[in-house]
Ligand SMILES: Nc1ncnc2c1ncn2[C@@H]1O[C@H](COP(=O)(O)OP(=O)(O)O)[C@@H](O)[C@H]1O
């Protein structure tokens with residue numbers, strides 16, 4: 001009997017959040033590392049279906065870095081990163097597009113639909129969803145000056161076609177976006193999935209931006225989880241190199257999304273089953289919350 005009451009209490013904990021979030025938009029970035037096994041893929045799909053059932057407009061942006069690495073390796077193509085962004089020549093771009101659009105996107109859509117979703121896979125080229133331009137990556141040289149370097153077909157999002165996303169939502173569909181953008185000449189761009197998620201969240205005025213990754217959240221110098229961090233503190237941690245590599249685009253795009261009107265941004269552990277539900281519907285939440 002006691003455990004049944006406990007179960008009911010657990011369900012009741014979600015009630016204020018269900019009330020608050022019905023009708024709101026959540027952009028969820030599903031990182032390549034969080035797709036590592038079947039159990040996690042199922043649990044993620046079920047969490048998203050649950051959100052949709054509760055009237056939350058979920059928009060998924062997926063990554064696929066590890067999956068791209070695997071295919072590049074098979075083709076014998078060497079790849080390097082500059083501050084979390086993959087240097088992308090035209091050969092690499094073809095592989096990126098093939099893996100993200102042809103493989104990962106369809107797999108994510110497949111899982112969601114298997115569990116009763118109405119997921120529709122898109123990349124930035126579909127309906128000109130992500131109009132993009134070449135990104136020049138900023139690096140600080142040894143003498144402290146900031147330089148912009150060309151890292152190939154890596155893009156930034158200039159404009160998000162929110163009409164397309166809204167039209168899908170109105171039909172009850174669930175947009176699943178691969179981070180490949182389109183330029184003015186129809187050229188493809190490889191865009192970091194965190195950047196796409198941040199830009200999409202800002203364009204939709206989302207209630208929440210949630211990034212799923214392969215760590216408990218943002219860690220400090222002693223590798224301890226930081227539960228809450230402001231944008232200003234976060235820049236300090238990049239400067240003192242507590243935050244490096246792939247975590248840089250993640251925290252930077254959270255900060256930009258918050259400045260552009262997104263209410264809350266979270267970086268959570270995608271390796272934990274039901275991490276999305278735990279973040280949204282429990283009082284404690286998980287991971288790191290980034291505040292303005
Ligand atoms: N301060 C930090 N806290 C947590 N992770 C960090 C930090 N600095 C660097 N990282 C690295 O960032 C990685 C997450 O970025 P990335 O590999 O691009 O993930 P994803 O594929 O989920 O986008 C972590 O696995 C970790 O190695």
Ligand SMILES: CC(=O)N[C@@H](CCC(=O)OP(=O)(O)O)C(=O)O
Nearest residue numbers: 032063064065085086191192193
């Ligand atoms: C420019 C750039 O770095 N693009 C990424 C796109 C995929 C991605 O972001 O995947 P994760 O979220 O799984 O890391 C890449 O080529 O790996």
